[in-house]
Amino acid sequence: MTYDLLIKNGRVIDGSGRPAFHGDVAVAGGKIVELGRLTGSARQTIEADGRVVAPGFVDNHCHYDAQVVWDPLCTYSCHHGATTVIIGNCSLALAPVKPEAREKLAGMLSYVEAIPMDVLQAGVPWNWETFPQYMSAIGQRLGVNVGTLVGHSAVRLYAMGEDCSERAATDAELDVMRRLVRESLEAGALGLSITRNMNHFDIVGKRIPAACAPESELFALADVLREVGTGVIQCGGGTNPEMKDRLLSRISEACGRPIMYNTLLEQARQPGRWRTHLAHVEETARQGIRAIPLCNPGSIISRFTMKNCQVFRSMPTWLPILQGPDADKLRAYADPAIRAQLRAEVDAPLGPDSTFSQRWDLMTVEEPKLAKNRALAGKHIAEIAKAQGKHPVDAFLDLAVEEQLDTVFTLGEINMDTEAVAQILGSPYAVVGLSDGGAHVQFHSNVSNPTRLLSTRPRPSASTIAGSCSRGWPRISSSSIPTPSLRSRKTSCTISRPTAGGCASWPRGSITRW
The missing domain is CATH 3.20.20.140 (Metal-dependent hydrolases)
Incomplete structure (x- = not known):
C-alpha cells in the first residue's frame, strides 16, 4: 500500500513498556498502520537514522x-x-x-x-x-x-x-x-x-x-x-x-x-x-x-509576589485579603491588629488541608524591588527575620509592603x-x-x-524508573500514560500499534543530563 508517511530506521518505543526495537513506522489516514521493516512507497519519507520514534x-x-x-x-x-x-x-x-x-x-x-x-x-x-x-x-x-x-x-x-x-x-x-x-x-x-x-x-x-x-x-x-x-x-x-x-x-x-x-x-x-x-x-x-x-x-518551586499569591489561601483571614485589590492588601498587611491575626493563623498547628508548611527557610527573596534591599536577594525569610529580630510573618510582610507588593519570592516545598x-x-x-x-x-x-x-539519568543507588537510558525510554513512555486497563473505551490508543495517535521523535543524544 502507499503510506502518507513512512519513518525509516528508527529506534521504536511502542508505549507498552517493552524494550525498544529498530524498525520503521508507517502512517496512513492519520493512523499508525504498520510497524517493522517496511518497503511500501510513501508520500513523505523521514529517515530517522537511529533516532527514537515513540508515541506522543x-x-x-x-x-x-x-x-x-x-x-x-x-x-x-x-x-x-x-x-x-x-x-x-x-x-x-x-x-x-x-x-x-x-x-x-x-x-x-x-x-x-x-x-x-x-x-x-x-x-x-x-x-x-x-x-x-x-x-x-x-x-x-x-x-x-x-x-x-x-x-x-x-x-x-x-x-x-x-x-x-x-x-x-x-x-x-x-x-x-x-x-x-x-x-x-x-x-x-x-x-x-x-x-x-x-x-x-x-x-x-x-x-x-x-x-x-x-x-x-x-x-x-x-x-x-x-x-x-x-x-x-x-x-x-x-x-x-x-x-x-x-x-x-x-x-x-x-x-x-x-x-x-x-x-x-x-x-x-x-x-x-x-x-x-x-x-x-x-x-x-x-x-x-x-x-x-x-x-x-x-x-515544584512557586514564584510569586504578594499581588498574586496562593500560599496562604487555606487561612480564613488571609484568603479575602489575597483576593482583594492591591490597595486593600497594602492597608491590611500594614494594620497591626490584622497582622496579629495573620501571625496567629500561620503559627497554628498544621492540618491535612494546610497550604503552607511554616518552613520559612524554604521561602526565598528572589528579586527585591528597591535598591536598598538588593542585599536580601537569595536569602530566605527565616534568616532575614532572625537578623531583624522579627517574627517571620512580620519580616515577610514588612518587605512586601515596603516594596508595594512587587518583591518576587520563591517557595520550594514539594x-x-x-x-x-x-x-x-x-x-x-x-x-x-x-x-x-x-x-x-x-x-x-x-x-x-x-x-x-x-x-x-538516575543515580545507581536510587530505586527509580530506569537504571539506564536504554531501559528508561520504554518505562517512561509507558508510565506517562494510563495503561490499557485504565483507559476508557473512548480514549484513542497511545500504544504504537496500528491505531490512531501521534508520535514524537528525538535524536539519541539530543536530550542530555541536566
Whole structure:
C-alpha cells in the first residue's frame, strides 16, 4: 500500500513498556498502520537514522479548557512531546453552563488554576451551553488530541444555580446532574472529574461546588459510569480522603471504574507521609482496586509576589485579603491588629488541608524591588527575620509592603527530596503526570515532565524508573500514560500499534543530563 508517511530506521518505543526495537513506522489516514521493516512507497519519507520514534506523550492532567479555544496546540505541552492532553480535571470545566452562570463558572477556573479573569473574558466565546456543544466547539480546529472530562463543579452549578456551594442537592437536582454526566459520556467525554480539595475557592472566595458535595452525591454520579459501562474518574485533592477512610477506593469498587487522583508526592508540609501513602497505594493495588495516584517527577518551586499569591489561601483571614485589590492588601498587611491575626493563623498547628508548611527557610527573596534591599536577594525569610529580630510573618510582610507588593519570592516545598521522588517514580502503581498545563503559569510550570524524565539519568543507588537510558525510554513512555486497563473505551490508543495517535521523535543524544 502507499503510506502518507513512512519513518525509516528508527529506534521504536511502542508505549507498552517493552524494550525498544529498530524498525520503521508507517502512517496512513492519520493512523499508525504498520510497524517493522517496511518497503511500501510513501508520500513523505523521514529517515530517522537511529533516532527514537515513540508515541506522543499523554499529558494526563491539564487545564487548557479555555486556552484550547484560541490555542489549538495547547502550548506548551506540545513542545515537550505531548500529542494528547486531558482537560476538565479537578471538577473544573467550562460546560455545561447556563448563560447567566458563565462568569461564575469562569471565576472558579480563574482562581483555582491562576488563570487571569481578563484573559478568560477576552478569549472564551461561550458559543455553547451543553457539554456536547462544548466538545463540538473546541473540536473545530485542534493541533493536538484533546480528551475531556465532565467537571462535577460545572454540573452542580448547572443543576443547582447559586445554591451549588451552600447545601445538599435535592433528589430532582441530583437527577439533573446524573443526566448531564450521562449526556457527556455518551457524547464522548472520557469520564468524570470530582474534587475533595477544600482549599479550592472561586474568584469571590466561595468554596467550589464539587468540594461542597456530600459523599453520597459522588457515589451517585460515579454510578452513571457503571451504568454506561465506560469512563474514568479523576479526583483533585484525593490523597487526604483516601488515606483517611479509602474514599476513592470505595468509589472505584462501587462503580467498577478506575479512579486517578492527586497526588503521591514528597512535601515539607507532611514530612515522610509519602512513605505511608506509597505503602497504601501498593496494598490497594494488591487487592485489585483501581485507585491510582498521579505523581510529578520534578521539584515544584512557586514564584510569586504578594499581588498574586496562593500560599496562604487555606487561612480564613488571609484568603479575602489575597483576593482583594492591591490597595486593600497594602492597608491590611500594614494594620497591626490584622497582622496579629495573620501571625496567629500561620503559627497554628498544621492540618491535612494546610497550604503552607511554616518552613520559612524554604521561602526565598528572589528579586527585591528597591535598591536598598538588593542585599536580601537569595536569602530566605527565616534568616532575614532572625537578623531583624522579627517574627517571620512580620519580616515577610514588612518587605512586601515596603516594596508595594512587587518583591518576587520563591517557595520550594514539594518534591525537594530527590531520593524520595526517585522511590515514588520507581513504583509501578503510580502514573507520572500532573503537569497542570495551562494553569499556574505565573507561579510555576510542569509541562516539561516528559523531557525532564528523559533528560535525567538516575543515580545507581536510587530505586527509580530506569537504571539506564536504554531501559528508561520504554518505562517512561509507558508510565506517562494510563495503561490499557485504565483507559476508557473512548480514549484513542497511545500504544504504537496500528491505531490512531501521534508520535514524537528525538535524536539519541539530543536530550542530555541536566
